[in-house]
Amino acid sequence: MSTSFLVSGRRIFLAAALFGSHLVSVPRRSIIDMSYSTHFMDFKGSAIPSSMKKLLVTKLSPNFRDAVSLQTVPVPIPGDGDLLIRNRFVGINASDINYSAGRYDPSVRPPFGAGFEGIGEVVGLGLSASAHYAVGQAVAYFGDGAFAEYVVVPAKKTVPLPSVQPEFLTLLVSGATAYISLNNLGHLSEGEKVLVTAAAGGTGQFAVQFAKKAKCHVIGTCSSDIKAGFLKSIGCDRPVNYKAEDLPVMLHREYPKGIDVVYESVGGDMFDMAINRLAIKGRMIVIGFISGYQTGSGLKPVRTGTLPAKLLQKSASVQGFFLPHFLSEYSEAMKHMLEMYEHGELVCEVDMGEMAPEGKFLGLESVFRAVDYMYLGKNIGKIVVELAHPNSSKL
Numbered sequence: 001m002s003t004s005f006l007v008s009g010r011r012i013f014l015a016a017a018l019f020g021s022h023l024v025s026v027p028r029r030s031i032i033d034m035s036y037s038t039h040f041m042d043f044k045g046s047a048i049p050s051s052m053k054k055l056l057v058t059k060l061s062p063n064f065r066d067a068v069s070l071q072t073v074p075v076p077i078p079g080d081g082d083l084l085i086r087n088r089f090v091g092i093n094a095s096d097i098n099y100s101a102g103r104y105d106p107s108v109r110p111p112f113g114a115g116f117e118g119i120g121e122v123v124g125l126g127l128s129a130s131a132h133y134a135v136g137q138a139v140a141y142f143g144d145g146a147f148a149e150y151v152v153v154p155a156k157k158t159v160p161l162p163s164v165q166p167e168f169l170t171l172l173v174s175g176a177t178a179y180i181s182l183n184n185l186g187h188l189s190e191g192e193k194v195l196v197t198a199a200a201g202g203t204g205q206f207a208v209q210f211a212k213k214a215k216c217h218v219i220g221t222c223s224s225d226i227k228a229g230f231l232k233s234i235g236c237d238r239p240v241n242y243k244a245e246d247l248p249v250m251l252h253r254e255y256p257k258g259i260d261v262v263y264e265s266v267g268g269d270m271f272d273m274a275i276n277r278l279a280i281k282g283r284m285i286v287i288g289f290i291s292g293y294q295t296g297s298g299l300k301p302v303r304t305g306t307l308p309a310k311l312l313q314k315s316a317s318v319q320g321f322f323l324p325h326f327l328s329e330y331s332e333a334m335k336h337m338l339e340m341y342e343h344g345e346l347v348c349e350v351d352m353g354e355m356a357p358e359g360k361f362l363g364l365e366s367v368f369r370a371v372d373y374m375y376l377g378k379n380i381g382k383i384v385v386e387l388a389h390p391n392s393s394k395l
């Protein structure tokens with residue numbers, strides 16, 4: 001039995017045993033190397049190497065540097081319904097350290113790939129995937145193991161893009177989380193007061209903008225005046241630098257009737273404070289609790305003992321949101337956000353580390369620095385790492 005995939009319009013037949021999830025364990029390199037010194041040529045006429053760099057979790061830990069190492073592995077080969085994507089940009093997420101700590105799926109054992117999202121171009125594809133995609137198409141995907149030079153992703157799990165731009169990456173996890181959670185759980189109405197925590201970050205920037213589009217009054221927390229300036233620029237009515245202002249006092253003074261909706265990403269004391277400031281019929285959406293992720297448990301304690309009374313007294317609610325549970329709404333959300341961006345109705349702020357001490361995040365090696373940068377609270381917008389390929393300049 002044989003199968004095939006397409007590269008630059010040429011159909012290449014390889015033994016079926018070379019494909020699929022057993023790829024890494026198959027000693028395929030010698031077979032391929034008999035006829036091709038490299039895997040194949042991509043659409044720009046560049047050789048796709050037989051090996052590549054990939055970040056693998058080799059030890060479970062929330063300390064990303066301890067958990068993850070840069071390794072050389074074979075470039076994967078797409079199965080029938082798959083795309084081989086050459087990553088150009090990968091996104092950093094707060095949960096990269098939850099994932100490296102094994103908190104997503106405790107049954108998974110290292111080694112496994114790190115990284116949740118990327119964009120790039122199709123450089124090879126399976127035959128049935130070629131019904132909808134072609135070599136050279138810009139695509140985005142949201143899936144495990146993205147911190148790699150090349151990835152194989154089922155075509156049906158990818159989003160076609162007009163071009164490879166880092167701004168599109170901001171929508172895949174960060175934008176989609178804000179869009180879908182506020183649509184489903186926020187029940188926003190005009191004039192309501194919305195508090196967004198970590199508002200100048202990857203997902204916070206979108207929560208601010210979507211709440212403004214719903215004609216709400218938006219308060220956004222952040223840790224510097226520069227971030228506060230950015231928040232102002234995207235329409236936030238009341239940016240608060242919590243390092244310079246006493247946040248609970250400010251909220252009590254300026255919003256005596258309380259907050260209607262909280263988009264809460266920080267946890268710990270921030271969670272407690274926000275619960276205390278909920279208005280009658282207030283809704284808190286628990287998006288994350290980044291202040292606890294670096295701890296062994298992944299959580300900072302909150303004062304939940306009195307929570308039932310606090311909720312009852314205000315007919316308030318607290319609801320969690322986890323993007324993978326809402327994938328049925330994902331493609332519609334992406335479509336709408338891409339349209340908004342195209343029409344200039346959405347700011348997709350990207351932070352590629354230009355202001356980081358060692359400069360721009362370039363190459364998989366810089367993912368470690370990028371994660372540190374996030375946990376130092378330095379980023380404005382979505383942290384994105386660029387992967388330079390030898391022929392990137394041709395695009």
Ligand SMILES: NC(=O)c1ccc[n+]([C@@H]2O[C@H](COP(=O)([O-])OP(=O)(O)OC[C@H]3O[C@@H](n4cnc5c(N)ncnc54)[C@H](OP(=O)(O)O)[C@@H]3O)[C@@H](O)[C@H]2O)c1
Nearest residue numbers: 093094201202203222223265288289290291321322323377
């Ligand atoms: N539920 C979901 O499906 C989902 C999906 C995506 C993201 N999230 C959550 O959304 C939150 C933000 O994630 P992101 O990837 O978009 O990150 P981000 O907001 O781009 O970056 C994290 C921001 O959090 C603040 N921060 C960092 N370390 C902190 C600490 N130790 N204590 C308090 N604040 C800290 C910093 O902003 P300031 O210092 O300016 O506050 C930092 O810029 C996280 O809780 C993440 O887990 C959830």
